[in-house]
Amino acid sequence: MKRRGYLPLLMVSIAVGLVLGGTFHCISTKRDAVAAETQDSQNITTQLFIGWNLVAFSSAKPLPIDEALLSISNVCISAWEYDASTSDWHRHILGGPAFLSDLHELNPNHGYWLYVTQDCIWTYPSQQPIPDLVYITKTGTKYHRQGCQYLWGSSGAIERSEAIKLDYTACSVCNP
Numbered sequence: 384m385k386r387r388g389y390l391p392l393l394m395v396s397i398a399v400g401l402v403l404g405g406t407f408h409c410i411s412t413k414r415d416a417v418a419a420e421t422q423d424s425q426n427i428t429t430q431l432f433i434g435w436n437l438v439a440f441s442s443a444k445p446l447p448i449d450e451a452l453l454s455i456s457n458v459c460i461s462a463w464e465y466d467a468s469t470s471d472w473h474r475h476i477l478g479g480p481a482f483l484s485d486l487h488e489l490n491p492n493h494g495y496w497l498y499v500t501q502d503c504i505w506t507y508p509s510q511q512p513i514p515d516l517v518y519i520t521k522t523g524t525k526y527h528r529q530g531c532q533y534l535w536g537s538s539g540a541i542e543r544s545e546a547i548k549l550d551y552t553a554c555s556v557c558n559p
């Protein structure tokens with residue numbers, strides 16, 4: 384489990400707290416102000432609690448907001464982003480008319496406020512490129528799939544493009 388603290392986001396959160404006054408109750412003493420997230424190779428998961436949640440969007444690439452919020456589309460009411468350069472708030476009202484929304488995608492490493500009507504798990508694709516790994520041995524001239532019968536002794540993983548650059552060629556047996 385990876386835990387991140389975003390000082391600038393905390394500062395924004397204080398500002399939002401002032402703006403939203405009594406309606407905002409995400410920051411409590413028993414929970415982290417910034418929602419904690421976990422990550423596997425395909426998805427990023429963040430626990431959200433009923434009310435306002437300050438979250439970081441940690442996908443590798445931008446995502447259209449409908450896609451980014453798909454997993455919580457039935458409990459998320461709105462998403463907001465504060466643009467410090469213009470001092471403007473941008474928002475997306477889920478299920479609302481288009482003219483109410485001017486936040487159209489979530490961007491990597493930006494912070495957002497999400498309002499949800501119940502505790503829930505927010506999941507979205509990490510969009511990490513999957514490394515194209517092949518396997519080589521110290522003495523061989525071929526690169527292989529993992530588990531190839533010709534991969535004995537000391538072997539190591541390497542990016543396919545790197546292997547080709549180093550003049551390794553594909554094994555004809557395992558056909559990587």
Ligand SMILES: [Zn+2]
Nearest residue numbers: 527531554557
């Ligand atoms: Zn092979």
